[in-house]
Amino acid sequence: MTEAHDNPLEPYVRAALALQGYTFGDGEIAEIVMQFSRLEAIAQAVFDWPLPFASEPAPVFRP
Amino acid sequence: MTGSAADIVQQIAKGTRSAAAVLAECKALIEAKDPDLNCFTAKTFRRAEREAAVIDALYAEGKALPPLAGVPYAVKNLFDVEGMVTLAGAKINAGNAPAAADATIVARMRRAGAILVGALNMEELAYGFLTENHHYGTTRNPHDRTRGAGGSSGGSAAAVGAGMLPITLGSDTSGSIRVPASLCGVFGLKPTYGRLPRTGTYPFVNSFDHVGPFANSVLGLALAYDAMQGPDPADPACAQRAIEPAGVPLSLPRGIRVGILGGWFHQWADPAARRSVQLAAAALGATDWTELKSAEVARAAAYIITGAEGGALHRPRLLERYEDFGPASRSRLVAGGLIPATWVIQAQRVRRHAYREAMDLFEHFDLLIAAAAPAVAPNVGQETLLINGRSIPVKAGLGILTQPISCIGLPVCTVPVWPGEGDSPAERALPVGVQLIGAPWREGLCLAAARTLEQAGIAEVRLP
Numbered sequence: 001m002t003e004a005h006d007n008p009l010e011p012y013v014r015a016a017l018a019l020q021g022y023t024f025g026d027g028e029i030a031e032i033v034m035q036f037s038r039l040e041a042i043a044q045a046v047f048d049w050p051l052p053f054a055s056e057p058a059p060v061f062r063p
Numbered sequence: 064m065t066g067s068a069a070d071i072v073q074q075i076a077k078g079t080r081s082a083a084a085v086l087a088e089c090k091a092l093i094e095a096k097d098p099d100l101n102c103f104t105a106k107t108f109r110r111a112e113r114e115a116a117v118i119d120a121l122y123a124e125g126k127a128l129p130p131l132a133g134v135p136y137a138v139k140n141l142f143d144v145e146g147m148v149t150l151a152g153a154k155i156n157a158g159n160a161p162a163a164a165d166a167t168i169v170a171r172m173r174r175a176g177a178i179l180v181g182a183l184n185m186e187e188l189a190y191g192f193l194t195e196n197h198h199y200g201t202t203r204n205p206h207d208r209t210r211g212a213g214g215s216s217g218g219s220a221a222a223v224g225a226g227m228l229p230i231t232l233g234s235d236t237s238g239s240i241r242v243p244a245s246l247c248g249v250f251g252l253k254p255t256y257g258r259l260p261r262t263g264t265y266p267f268v269n270s271f272d273h274v275g276p277f278a279n280s281v282l283g284l285a286l287a288y289d290a291m292q293g294p295d296p297a298d299p300a301c302a303q304r305a306i307e308p309a310g311v312p313l314s315l316p317r318g319i320r321v322g323i324l325g326g327w328f329h330q331w332a333d334p335a336a337r338r339s340v341q342l343a344a345a346a347l348g349a350t351d352w353t354e355l356k357s358a359e360v361a362r363a364a365a366y367i368i369t370g371a372e373g374g375a376l377h378r379p380r381l382l383e384r385y386e387d388f389g390p391a392s393r394s395r396l397v398a399g400g401l402i403p404a405t406w407v408i409q410a411q412r413v414r415r416h417a418y419r420e421a422m423d424l425f426e427h428f429d430l431l432i433a434a435a436a437p438a439v440a441p442n443v444g445q446e447t448l449l450i451n452g453r454s455i456p457v458k459a460g461l462g463i464l465t466q467p468i469s470c471i472g473l474p475v476c477t478v479p480v481w482p483g484e485g486d487s488p489a490e491r492a493l494p495v496g497v498q499l500i501g502a503p504w505r506e507g508l509c510l511a512a513a514r515t516l517e518q519a520g521i522a523e524v525r526l527p
Contacts, residue, residue: 041214045363057411
């Protein structure tokens with residue numbers, strides 16, 4: 001497993017945790033960095049998907 | 064087995080069986096079978112006896128009986144039950160005050176004459192496709208106890224699959240009805256998003272949370288679904304639509320167009336899952352393949368929205384009681400709470416795009432079919448699934464075929480099919496469910512197709 005300090009997302013995770021009021025030790029942060037990295041990898045598909053400029057979000061979804 | 068809901072209703076109406084007698088048989092089955100499976104986290108037998116007495120009194124007085132008169136059922140432990148603590152599978156909730164009232168759909172089941180016998184195990188906070196609960200134990204598969212029941216509504220599916228109950232209730236955010244229904248070999252209905260009210264249910268992801276029934280027969284599923292329908296202004300996502308009965312006895316209209324979902328849904332189905340789809344397709348006369356091109360990205364969007372909403376929902380408790388969350392949940396929830404807003408908004412845009420693509424498909428088809436899980440039930444504790452030569456983590460992979468559909472809120476009836484495929488006799492004895500996917504608000508069509516498959520002998524609940 002990649003160490004958290006080798007992960008380019010680690011500074012973001014540390015900053016975002018502080019912003020949200022979390023205080024964790026390095027072991028817990030490493031686990032959260034790993035989980036966030038998985039989300040980030042999945043999120044790439046969302047970013048790469050071509051959408052028309054004006055396409056609307058569906059925050060309140062009513063089929 | 065207690066029999067199907069429709070049989071029980073008929074027997075009680077004819078006086079050949081009393082509600083009290085049905086309940087006594089059901090209690091004996093639960094006491095005999097549950098210790099090995101760990102489906103129940105609480106039993107409500109005293110309440111059940113009171114409810115059964117009401118039904119038997121109605122019969123004795125010659126009064127009309129409600130539609131689920133005397134049918135025993137149980138609920139995933141995220142539904143409020145008056146006088147009980149709503150656990151949602153989590154230790155952090157164990158010290159909460161008992162619920163002051165039943166959840167809306169539990170109250171509707173009560174008014175329909177159903178008899179509540181208990182609360183059922185689930186994945187902690189409904190976050191996951193297994194029911195390997197750190198606090199309340201693992202729910203095992205009734206067809207092979209070395210395997211899991213799936214999740215997050217694992218107790219609900221396993222209790223029906225084991226023959227303890229004809230009906231249970233569960234919830235489905237990304238596949239939590241459809242995956243365990245597939246793995247345990249039972250029928251499950253995830254209605255259209257907004258069809259059934261969630262008032263009095265413990266939330267997970269408001270944008271995706273659905274509630275629905277499991278059953279050992281399609282008619283039972285339809286009877287429960289009809290009993291729970293109706294608007295509820297207390298749930299902002301609940302569509303304020305009049306009740307649209309499923310249309311028992313559920314006949315499939317002639318000439319319906321059934322499309323087989325290829326692409327993502329074929330790639331991520333192993334030979335057993337593909338065989339289940341093939342059997343269902345043949346019985347429904349489906350030969351045309353089609354594709355939901357945005358399936359993969361819809362799944363990704365579901366992941367992002369789920370992470371963000373789940374993380375935000377639980378942040379106050381994560382800040383105060385991180386150690387009281389299970390190790391499989393807590394770091395994922397915190398990580399989800401760190402997702403930037405731009406990801407979430409983009410995911411919601413993708414979601415609308417995927418929905419429109421699906422609506423275009425429904426110009427050509429009335430019903431779409433796909434496997435409900437990529438493979439048969441994995442072993443308890445198994446880490447990865449190997450699907451057509453590609454390895455994926457079990458935790459995420461079990462929902463790979465359900466997430467794209469719940470992301471866009473379509474109604475799905477999952478039916479139990481027994482493909483007889485696999486590398487070992489044990490695998491060949493296990494089911495893989497098939498999703499019958501309709502356009503929004505067409506639950507009746509999904510149920511009618513399920514009934515067709517049941518009558519053809521393709522979909523059936525087999526007792527272990």
